[in-house]
Amino acid sequence: MVIWTRVTPATAVLDVEGSWEISEYEDFHEVAARGAFSTSPSNDYTVKIDVQGLQPARYYYYRFHALDATSPTGRTKTAPAGDTDSLKFAVVSCSNWEFGYFNAYDCIADREVDVVLHLGDFIYEYGTGQYGDSTIGRTVLPPFEIISLRDYRTRYSQYRLDEGLRNLSARHPMISIWDDHEIANNSYSEGAQNHQDDEGPYSDRREAAKKAYYEWLPIREGGKHYRSFNYGSLAEVIMLDERLEGRTRPPESTSDTSYASPDRHMLGEEQLSWFETRLIDSTAQWKVIGNQVIFSEVDQSRVYPKSPRNLDSWDGYPAERKRIVAYIRDKRIDDIIFVTGDTHASWAFEVAPDPMHSYDAMTGVRLPLPLSLAPPVCRRRTGMNMKPQIR
Incomplete structure (x- = not known):
């Protein structure tokens, strides 16, 4: 089970040390596992812990401590093992900041599901007004099409400000996969419809997008x-x-x-x-x-x-x-x-x-x-x- 958070230092620092704990009890009166972490600008101060040894088909609560503060408590659920007679999962995709608030995420957060499957387009790469509606004043950051690692990190950071996404992330485990807009519209291995020569090598953009994705989502790294x-x-x-x-x-x-x-x-x-x-x-x-x-x-x-x-x-x-x-x-x-x-x-x-x-x-x-x-x-x-x- 991968648990995730992001530390936001008040001032620029090189490294942040912290700790985490996970429990079957919301008040943490008994702790199933705990440990320490270190994060830095190299991974945009994101934190991912691959927790081992948890029991199957159990709810767990987790939290992080750093910079004299404690994170909100998250909840997750481990997958069952052996004979299983039911599975409830939610399927989501295509969340565009400028089209409106992510109310569907809130609806899912309020329901009891075993897992959320996110099938891609967690973010969109477009700039303000390029694919969306600014009627409610919900404009993207940065305001231009994202290309660099800094751009992608900024966009993911903004998306995490949405209350519905925060509620969903704190309530249910998520299994995710990218589609095209995490990189650029209609992307493929060696190019994309929405990537032009004057935007630099596509390979640089692709790798920047992949790095930001792995930083900002609770997903294991190192494999396919x-x-x-x-x-x-x-x-x-x-x-x-x-x-x-x-x-x-x-x-x-x-x-x-x-x-x-x-x-x-x-x-x-x-x-x-x-x-x-x-x-x-x-x-x-x-x-x-x-x-x-x-x-x-x-x-x-x-x-x-x-x-x-x-x-x-x-x-x-x-x-x-x-x-x-x-x-x-x-x-x-x-x-x-x-x-x-x-x-x-x-x-x-x-x-x-x-x-x-x-x-x-x-x-x-x-x-x-x-x-x-x-x-x-x-x-x-x-x-x-x-x-x-x-x-």
Whole structure:
């Protein structure tokens, strides 16, 4: 279990020493574990502790002490082990500071869930007025598009001022994955739509964004960003990195000669092989896939006549998607749910090998995947071509 905080010195100092403690009791009359920490400007005074030896399926309270002050108390919950009959998780994504307060986070904080899955776009990189609404005076810092490490750190720091985000972070554990806006719009391994040559090397920006992300979120470092978590016998949560690990540049259109090429990757060979192994080796009943962009086919021609497919989603990588669906079908892997961010609308899909042919929407015949979901619950546009797999 990773617990997180940030120390804010009143004046610039080189290093800050402090301590932490964690307990099953909110008054800390018995302490399960404690220790010391040191933080400095090198990690923006953030603190992360990977606490070992906690009991499964338990609530724990934690707090930090530094600079003669004590942090607010946080609460977390460990994953269950063995037989498990229920799991409640919240799915969130796409929090844009200028579009308004993060009230949905507050709603989740008030509910009892086992874990929050954040599927990306924890922040947005745009400057004031570039993608948002300043009507309520909620403008971003810095006021320009963020590019440097200092820029990204400032933006994360501002986001942590939102009361809803603070309440959510103090109430529930979070498993997170980045999407594109933690770096730049429509990012991939070696570039991004919203990165220009006059902004410096993309690799510098990407690494700055990654460093700030790891500093400001309670996530383990040192391994691959894609990873999995077991919730007893009931579920395995598999988080995919669909941006920086192996994604190749998206096609410009479906008429590109390389559009359907097997050399076009969303995950990359190494991650794809790992994903297939996790699916076939999992002993959990349900496999919950943390997925940043819509996995299912979507015909959006009625809304965007010039862009019938969102090529930044899995519709831009049909060969790799086809391989995944075929693998699930051929290996007869059951009970898979893809949960999705990115889309700013609510969807439910049934995923078939070929949803336009040989597929019965009433019976689900030839249906290898149960569901693909995308939050939040809202409707922004109507008029999509309602294909049989779209619910």
